[in-house]
Amino acid sequence: MTRNLIPIDSAEDPRIAAYRNIRERDLVGRQGRFVAEGRVVLNVLFSTSRFTAESVFLRENRVAGLFDLIERIPETVPIYTASASIMDEVAGFEIHRGILAIGRKRETSGEALLDTLPEAALVVALSGISNHDNMGSIFRNAASFGAAAVLLTDDCCDPLYRKAIRVSVGAALKLPFARFSDTATLATALHDRGYSILALSPQGKIDIAEIKRDPRHALLLGSEGHGLSEEDMKRLPTARIAMAPDFDSLNVAAASAIALHRLWCPV
């Protein structure tokens, strides 16, 4: 291997400024730019044209075990290496896996993404999902049940937030996603392309167990607090998950697992 590695000897080195206090900066929305962590996630990052990377930052004692990964990294992307103590000092906490990168997502419009999907496809549409745990879990479930893409309204949180990526076990990078301004625009784009939309809600009209999968099917999930708006519920076919009458309700991620399992068709 002849790839150049750039050793970093000080936590103050400006070349690794993007990795400084990762945890705190996560609190600020930085849509499009994100911290990728661990071998699985970096492998995804360098295997799709949907992402570019600004740089990679490795703990020096991990390099020997990462030749396969390093070979996939374009020559134009600098690879920094440092000792565990410098790496942890920069990041602001212990980086167990010693593998970091700053990635950037190429922006795609929701319509453009839909136009790339195959003739038969299951997609997940999210309206107002604001919790990163739920976002990560929904992506993981969507990947488990072969969804082709995730569509988000603009008020959804960022699937590339560090915690969401981690909870998704990489699915947030694996599944293509794009945003729409609101649920109505999203629904119109789906209808225009022949998708059946199924809005999931505790007040849904049809039991999810009765739903038959159409070749192009979209599962629409509403926000954790208020669910889908009355307008959306009136405009779209709705399904519910039958459950015990005396308990609150399912979490939206758990509901997505049940509905996606129902809608999934093994090829």
Place this chain on the structure above:
Amino acid sequence: MTRNLIPIDSAEDPRIAAYRNIRERDLVGRQGRFVAEGRVVLNVLFSTSRFTAESVFLRENRVAGLFDLIERIPETVPIYTASASIMDEVAGFEIHRGILAIGRKRETSGEALLDTLPEAALVVALSGISNHDNMGSIFRNAASFGAAAVLLTDDCCDPLYRKAIRVSVGAALKLPFARFSDTATLATALHDRGYSILALSPQGKIDIAEIKRDPRHALLLGSEGHGLSEEDMKRLPTARIAMAPDFDSLNVAAASAIALHRLWCPV
């Protein structure tokens, strides 16, 4: 209302020592004794004989809205009140809801709990679940699908850990649970009482969609990392959830939602 409230004027008051630095002390296992938080959870705490309370701690400006709750609290349980600033200082972070209690669970053997269940019952059995998020989610799903009880092996984490209660939205208190030394003992106790046991695993023999619910059915879930042991898998009927072949796997809580939805029979 004539109930005596005990005002607390200093964060150093030894009577509220149990509430000190709640978050940090959560890190230490304190099985049986737990912090209850919020109106919903306290209502459960004071509505079942499975729990006792050592004390209640309310923010003084919440008292007027909590008469219904306060009336349910036995005279023997002291109710402390304090200003928001004292309460937050004691707890070590901001207690948004201003409603806390120290609860204690009456210990029950797993066998004794099983003997209280009705003729037809769905129970959830957990082996080696170590993540409090998953524990809370599984309890929430179990309550959503009418499970009568949760059985845990001794190496499972505590469902009454603060985060697990919160994620369960109170189900960790609502559903009775008890422990067994290990999976084999647990399975024997279920068999002896006529339960069909279904062990869920990516390597399971039968598709979960094909499973027929028996009157007494137990769903057994294994640990996040290793799943169920080979021994357990050989000894018990196993089911899998069909999913996309090229992705890791479902999270155990998501898997529990799908399987419980399948096993649930509305009465």
